[in-house]
Amino acid sequence: MSRDTRAIISPGALRHNLQVARHAARGARIMAVIKGNGYGHGLIRVARALSDADAFGVTCLEEAVPLREAGFVHPILLLEGVFEEHELEIAARFRLDLVVHSDWQVALLEALGGPRPLSVWLKVDTGMHRLGFPPSAVRQTWQRLRDARGVGPHIRFITHLACADNRDDEMTDHQLACFRGALEGLPGERSLANSAGLLGWPPVLADWVRPGIMLYGANPFVDGHRPCPDLRPAMTLRSRLIAINRVAAGETVGYGATFRCPEDMPVGVVAIGYGDGYPRHADTGTPILVNGIETQVIGRVSMDMLTVDLRGLQGVQVGDPVTLWGDGLPIERVAEKAGTIPYELLCRLTRRVHFEDARDSHHGPGPYPV
Numbered sequence: 225m226s227r228d229t230r231a232i233i234s235p236g237a238l239r240h241n242l243q244v245a246r247h248a249a250r251g252a253r254i255m256a257v258i259k260g261n262g263y264g265h266g267l268i269r270v271a272r273a274l275s276d277a278d279a280f281g282v283t284c285l286e287e288a289v290p291l292r293e294a295g296f297v298h299p300i301l302l303l304e305g306v307f308e309e310h311e312l313e314i315a316a317r318f319r320l321d322l323v324v325h326s327d328w329q330v331a332l333l334e335a336l337g338g339p340r341p342l343s344v345w346l347k348v349d350t351g352m353h354r355l356g357f358p359p360s361a362v363r364q365t366w367q368r369l370r371d372a373r374g375v376g377p378h379i380r381f382i383t384h385l386a387c388a389d390n391r392d393d394e395m396t397d398h399q400l401a402c403f404r405g406a407l408e409g410l411p412g413e414r415s416l417a418n419s420a421g422l423l424g425w426p427p428v429l430a431d432w433v434r435p436g437i438m439l440y441g442a443n444p445f446v447d448g449h450r451p452c453p454d455l456r457p458a459m460t461l462r463s464r465l466i467a468i469n470r471v472a473a474g475e476t477v478g479y480g481a482t483f484r485c486p487e488d489m490p491v492g493v494v495a496i497g498y499g500d501g502y503p504r505h506a507d508t509g510t511p512i513l514v515n516g517i518e519t520q521v522i523g524r525v526s527m528d529m530l531t532v533d534l535r536g537l538q539g540v541q542v543g544d545p546v547t548l549w550g551d552g553l554p555i556e557r558v559a560e561k562a563g564t565i566p567y568e569l570l571c572r573l574t575r576r577v578h579f580e581d582a583r584d585s586h587h588g589p590g591p592y593p594v
């Protein structure tokens with residue numbers, strides 16, 4: 225038997241979550257954000273499942289070109305635009321759309337000749353202060369782009385929300401007002417909303433929405449206990465028990481001997497660790513399912529293994545399935561214990577994890593694939 229550490233990806237859950245986004249978008253078009261290797265789920269696999277989206281958003285050419293090569297004809301937006309001059313020619317050849325966030329990118333487009341003008345999205349900095357033009361520079365930049373030889377006729381506008389994940393934060397209203405003010409009278413489609421904006425802030429829907437994390441089934445809100453539409457986890461991370469030990473009261477488990485057994489107890493060893501991308505900070509108390517039943521991680525996570533508390537679980541055997549997150553165990557709970565967010569957990573699984581499509585593309589736990 226080979227090491228059985230798998231990420232099982234459900235195309236049905238991805239499709240379902242896209243439907244949820246579609247419904248919430250109230251007619252706005254949907255750019256499915258599939259950067260970061262489809263948030264760690266696999267770029268092409270995710271693009272196939274989400275092919276009903278109106279466009280895709282990615283970070284760089286390395287993520288965009290494989291989509292074209294796989295046959296996708298959707299608009300594809302490079303969310304940070306080009307990083308270097310020579311990328312413009314490739315972007316034109318593969319019909320990729322560009323965010324333009326800085327003067328140096330505008331200058332490259334002004335200098336560009338060639339038969340194929342590019343579609344651009346002018347990025348407006350409405351308060352996040354990461355990428356984009358300040359509101360006061362938007363009109364003049366729009367004029368330069370309109371006159372640039374390398375730019376196509378439809379210039380669109382985009383901004384990014386800093387605090388939409390907190391429904392009590394006023395920042396989103398300020399950003400919306402800032403965006404509207406900066407664009408007053410300028411023609412062109414507009415986009416503001418990430419997942420949290422889409423689900424939590426109807427006024428920001430505009431012409432295009434850009435959901436990412438919600439498509440993968442994670443709740444985008446910090447107040448994760450407040451209601452969120454029925455999203456389904458697209459990834460279930462699973463492994464198996466490879467050993468079961470009876471450890472005597474007073475003995476310790478794992479590196480640093482951080483967990484001391486309060487009684488004689490069975491301890492399971494699971495074939496997954498931080499070398500697979502499971503977070504090392506998810507130590508004692510992190511929820512985990514053994515045979516579908518919730519128990520806790522105990523001690524420190526090692527590179528290749530972690531240990532679980534098997535007290536109270538009946539009939540557990542070596543080889544039994546373990547769920548780290550996904551069906552039956554929301555990834556938000558693991559992220560919280562590990563001091564991080566679902567985004568980071570999803571995109572940092574390593575190549576040692578075997579990826580496969582769920583056999584059923586319907587929802588629900590389904591049988592464990594053998």
Ligand SMILES: *Cc1c(COP(=O)(O)O)cnc(C)c1O
Pocket residue numbers: 257259303384417418419420434435436437438444
């Ligand atoms: C990543 C990203 C998104 C998607 O954000 P989520 O929080 O995952 O929905 C949207 N827009 C831009 C510009 C992004 O970089």
